[in-house]
Amino acid sequence: MAVVETENEAHxxxxxxxxxxxxxxxxAEQQFDSGKLGIWxxxxxxxxxxxxxxxxxxxxxxxxxxxFDQAHVFLDKYLxxxxxxxxxxxxxxxxxxxxxxQLGKNGHVVWYVLGTMVCAAAFLGVKAIExxxxxxxxxxVRSAFDYHPGHHEAPxxxxxxxxxxxxxxIWLSIIPLLLVVGFAVYAAIARMIEKPNASFFSACxxxxxxGYFIGALAGHFYxxxxxxxxxxxxxxxxxxxxxxxxxxxxxxxxxxxxxxHDESAxxxxxxxxxxxxxxGPQSDEFDQDVGIFFSIYYCMTGLHAxxxxxxxxxxxxxxxxxxxxxxxxxxxxxxxYVGLYWHxxxxxxxxxxxxxxxxx
Amino acid sequence: MSHNHDSGFAHPAAPKLLIGVFVVLVLLTIxxxxxxxVDMGLMGPFGFWIAMxxxxxxxxxxxxxxxxxxxDKPFNVLVFLSSSLFVILFIGLTLMDQSxxxxxxxxxxxxxxxxxxxx
Numbered sequence: 155m156a157v158v159e160t161e162n163e164a165h166x167x168x169x170x171x172x173x174x175x176x177x178x179x180x181x182a183e184q185q186f187d188s189g190k191l192g193i194w195x196x197x198x199x200x201x202x203x204x205x206x207x208x209x210x211x212x213x214x215x216x217x218x219x220x221x222f223d224q225a226h227v228f229l230d231k232y233l234x235x236x237x238x239x240x241x242x243x244x245x246x247x248x249x250x251x252x253x254x255x256q257l258g259k260n261g262h263v264v265w266y267v268l269g270t271m272v273c274a275a276a277f278l279g280v281k282a283i284e285x286x287x288x289x290x291x292x293x294x295v296r297s298a299f300d301y302h303p304g305h306h307e308a309p310x311x312x313x314x315x316x317x318x319x320x321x322x323x324i325w326l327s328i329i330p331l332l333l334v335v336g337f338a339v340y341a342a343i344a345r346m347i348e349k350p351n352a353s354f355f356s357a358c359x360x361x362x363x364x365g366y367f368i369g370a371l372a373g374h375f376y377x378x379x380x381x382x383x384x385x386x387x388x389x390x391x392x393x394x395x396x397x398x399x400x401x402x403x404x405x406x407x408x409x410x411x412x413x414x415h416d417e418s419a420x421x422x423x424x425x426x427x428x429x430x431x432x433x434g435p436q437s438d439e440f441d442q443d444v445g446i447f448f449s450i451y452y453c454m455t456g457l458h459a460x461x462x463x464x465x466x467x468x469x470x471x472x473x474x475x476x477x478x479x480x481x482x483x484x485x486x487x488x489x490x491y492v493g494l495y496w497h498x499x500x501x502x503x504x505x506x507x508x509x510x511x512x513x514x
Numbered sequence: 515m516s517h518n519h520d521s522g523f524a525h526p527a528a529p530k531l532l533i534g535v536f537v538v539l540v541l542l543t544i545x546x547x548x549x550x551x552v553d554m555g556l557m558g559p560f561g562f563w564i565a566m567x568x569x570x571x572x573x574x575x576x577x578x579x580x581x582x583x584x585x586d587k588p589f590n591v592l593v594f595l596s597s598s599l600f601v602i603l604f605i606g607l608t609l610m611d612q613s614x615x616x617x618x619x620x621x622x623x624x625x626x627x628x629x630x631x632x633x
Contacts, residue, residue: 183523187587194590198597205601209608216609217616235547239540246536249527249580256524483524490582497581504572507543508565512550 174485182484193491197498200461204502207454211509214450218443225447226513228293230284233373234511237280238503240369244273245500248493251472255481255489263476263489264358270496271362271469274462275330279369281459286322287377288448295452296445319374330366337363351477358473362466451510458506461499468492525585535579542572 179185215222251266292300308314314321341356472492475481481489546568549561578584583591608615 186523190586191590191593194593198594201597202600202604205604208601209605212605213608213612213615216612217620231547231550235543238543242536242539242543245576245580246532249532250529252582253526253529253532256526486524494581497576500580501573501576504576505566505569508546508550508569512546512565 174480186485186487186490189487189491193494197494200495200498204454204457207450207457208505211450211454214446221443221447222513225444225451226511228288228444228448229451229511231511233280233284233376234507236372236376237277238507240273240277240280241500241503244270244277245497247273248496252486252490252493255476255486256483258482258486260476260479260481263481264473267469267473267476267489268358268362271358271466271473272365272368274466274469275363275365276369276372278330278459278462279366279371280373281455282323282326282366282370283373283377286320286326289322290320293448294445295449296442299442299445299448301444318378323370323374327366327370330363333363334360334367355474355477358477359470362470362473454506454510458499458502461502465492465496465499468495525582527579527582531579535575539572539575542568 175182175185179188247266247269251263251270254260254262254266288294290306292298292302294300306320308319308321312321312324314324317324337356337360341353341360344350344353344356469492472489475488546565549565577594583594
């Protein structure tokens, strides 16, 4: 029964109905409820998707708590804290955006969605600083783990050297830079060919993705001020050495003593590692262990970052539809659904932050 | 454009409520950070569980108010919360089995003949 785009539906609303009500739904409310159930089911699959990584984390932490004690020294809890605040704030702006979409105030939705996107991009900017700082020190996943503490300057003559940042950061920043420039250029073109909506949207996108550089700059200056994050690079390495010695001399420090098959060989290797220079990732037992922590760390935060990127894409869609003025009190589903997805991404970070950054 | 509380299914949350929830979330985050900064010897092995309880409380706030679960249909709530049941089963059963994995976890990093994968 086709009830599309007519006023057949008896809602107590004075608007004409149905621009976005699909013909197989009886009413706007039925369509909304169906979509809502759909997005909740999707979020269930997301939770289960992440739970595989949480199982890996839990199992490894239960079997080897001492490795987590050693590895958390490499993570800067204040950067993680700042990112938590950024994500929480983006959740707030998203919740407010959903509220205004429910009230049909599209103009408000535009600004709050834009704010959410700027925060999302800023989160990625801080994350990029964290990642590239670790990569500079050779902190990769286990198979490539090659920790070498100290200050790492990019080779002279490169852009990275001129800017005083990591080369990895330059490479990572190319994508957001191209997007910002592309959107800004298109905003200008669209303005000239008199497509005001497209122009405004592109300008908003350029600002939103520009949030990446806000986050990256803030993270960069934090690193500069603190000399490489909490405690400074050298102190961090010293703390690490001290910790190694402590666990070495006093196994009871951890609840579960290190369980090695051949204690004497381990002792010998430990003694050597304090004197001899670093031998590569496969020769140092400590690096092998901490490398596994970082395999888990990169998988968890990396998957989360991919969700942030996907969230920015979905939010761009919401932004575009807000500019077109699609939301009304009986049609705001997509905004609500994307909001739910965005809050779930925040929810996962709420758990990741204490699990990864606040180990003590 | 006016308030449409009578339009049926939209439940716009009051901005004051949303901001209040945000403030509580921030305070709880600061509390978690503070707890990890001060000596955890006070709380001993409970520190982890306290941190997880705070995280779960924060998650509940986000779910209830930011995600509108408070106003949502009970069936949707049931659907979503069922995922936590499966997560608990997943983690719980794996942990019950941990002695079975311990050997492979212990040996994996230290196999003597692992080829050197990085130069």
